[in-house]
Structures are given as structure tokens and as C-alpha cells.
């Protein structure tokens with residue numbers, strides 16, 4: 001039999017507020033050749049990459065956007081780091 005002790009802690013989950021964490025990160029992938037824009041803090045940069053990619057490869061017209069958002073768990077009552 002396995003026994004384990006758990007400290008009973010309530011957690012809240014909120015958006016990451018660390019100054020180095022972007023609100024979200026955008027990445028475009030071409031659905032024809034899987035070329036990637038790379039992670040961009042600004043959607044416009046990912047979009048511009050897609051325009052340039054289609055400009056150089058006119059038959060590549062479909063894109064998949066991957067959006068990453070950052071979250072953080074904090075114990076109620078503070079004390080989180």
C-alpha cells in the first residue's frame with residue numbers, strides 16, 4: 001500500500017504577468033510545405049511572413065496559426081514565486 005500526504009492548497013490560475021512573458025506568441029505554418037514563420041510576439045510579423053511566403057510560392061495559400069498564451073498557478077494566500 002502506498003501512502004502519501006498532500007498539503008491541501010487552493011490554487012488560482014491566471015495569465016502570466018512576468019514582464020519577460022509576452023501576452024501571446026503567434027506562429028504561422030504553411031499547410032502546403034510546413035514552412036514556419038517562427039514564434040513572433042506580434043501577429044503582424046507572422047502575417048507579414050505569410051504574405052512574403054505566398055509571394056514567393058504563389059501556390060502556397062493555406063496557413064495554420066499557432067497561438068501560445070502563458071498562464072501561472074498561484075497558491076491562494078500568496079507565497080508563490
Ligand SMILES: [Zn+2]
Pocket residue numbers: 030031032033034035053057060
Ligand atoms: Zn509553403
